[in-house]
Amino acid sequence: MERSLRTSDPQRQGLAQHSLPAHLETLDHLATMVSVVTPDGLCLFANTAFEEALGLSRRAMLGMSMFDWLVDASLLRDVVAAVARNDYATSRLNAELKRHLHLQVGEVMSVQVIATRLEHGDLVLVELVEAEQQTRQEREERVLDQARANKELIRNLAHEIKNPLGGIRGAAQLLQMELESRSLTEYTQVIIHEADRLQLLVDRLLAPHRRPHVVGDVNIHEVCERVRSLILAEFPRGLRVWRDYDTSLPEFRGDREQLIQTVLNIAHNAAQALTERVAAGDALLTLRTRVARRVTINRQLHRLALVLHIEDNGPGIPESIRDRIFYPLVSGRDGGSGLGLTLAQTFVQQHQGTIECESEPGRTVFKILIPLP
Structure with a gap:
């Protein structure tokens, strides 16, 4: 089944001789930009993502030369012609x-262009993927793979530590009962205390994998307000928590307590990094919610997504650990456990979402994306 191109512009009537494959409308569901062009680059079809990225309506794009939309189209012109010739x-x-x-011609977007010959005549399907989007997808895949590997490593390591740890603690208790010297029992107390500390660390490592996922209706602003009250209770002076909410955001199904813990872990880390600014009285923590449309998360396209920004004006994350902040036991603060961001990432991934981070001196932003129904 085919359909003919319809246009009322006399300058484009020559395109009417081209017939297009049926069901091209399904391409509107793709997050990447897609168009169908003739061997000389005239646009016969463009999907919704292409309209939005280019800033022109589909009606305006039909019949235009795709090569006019690129800064330098000389190479693409040759490629399209060669692909059309098979x-x-x-x-x-x-x-x-x-x-x-x-x-008006505005900003320039770096893209990767993929030209593919259609079996339907000599037409060429041209797909454009934003370079930043491609990089983000690759980064998400690496993060997801790393999170899975970390999860398996943590579970195995924790179980390997837990069994002998109980034996060490028990042996120290028995030894303490046999010792008469008080000075020697101090050593057994050290062993017991350190065994308990390691046991607590193991329990914290295993906690997110043991706890059941309790799903209910979640209002993200109630989550933010709970976190805001907890942060201000701990830092009553010198820290301002600014709210910038999109109140049109709908409720969604999720684990409220997990999300509170996620936002609290990130916000608490930010507040602790703001120590100098808190002392100076100009520390600022911002909670910002927005809705994003047509978002790709872990290679799945979602019509709507919640975007929560947690931003601070602190010194930034040290460059030496910036790429490893979600790894377990990695901390930029003396005395930090290095588990807060690991747990946050685990909880967000259980909501089919992702966390991104941008940091520089004076500005650090954690961005949480969670699909909406």
Whole structure:
């Protein structure tokens, strides 16, 4: 089944001789930009993502030369022609897309272009993937793989530690009962105390994997307000917690207590990093909620997603650990357990979401994305 291109613009009537494959509307569900062009680059179809990225309506895009949308289209022009001739089935290249705002050329977007020949005549399907989006997807996959590996490592290591730890503590208690010298029992007390400390650490490592996922209706602003009250109770002076909420955000199904713990872990770390600014009286912590549309998380496209920013004006995360902050037992603070962000990441991933972080001196932002129904 085919359909003919319809257009009322006389300058585009020559395109009417081209027929397009049926059901192209399904491409509107893709997060990547997709268009169907002729061998000389005339646009016969563009999906919704392409409209939004380019800043032009689909009606305006039809019949235009796709090559006019790129900063330098010389290579793509040759590639499209070669693919249309079936010199090769597909080809990839990098390019820069000129975005149009109110019919004025605006910012430039770096993209990866994939040209594929359609079996339908000599038409070419051109897919554009934003370079930043591609990088983010690859980063998400690495983080997810690392989180899975960490989870398995932690569980195995914790169980290996737990069994001999109980034996060490029990042996120390028995030895203490046999000792008559008070000075010697101090040593057994040290062994028992350290065994208990390690037992507590093991329990904390295993806690997120043991606790059941309690699902109910969650209002993200109630979560933020709970965290805000806890932070201000601990830091009553010198710290301002600014609220910037999108009150139109709907409720969603999730584990309220897990999300409170997630936001609290991140916000508490931020507040502790603001020690100098708290003393100076200009420490600022911002909780910002927004809704994002057509978001890809872990390679799945979601129509809507909750975006929660937790931002502070502190010194930033040390560059030496910036790429490892979600790893267990990695902390930028003396005395820190290095488990807060690991637990936060685990809880967000259980909600099919992800956490991103950007940090520089004077500004650190953690961004939590969770799909909405």
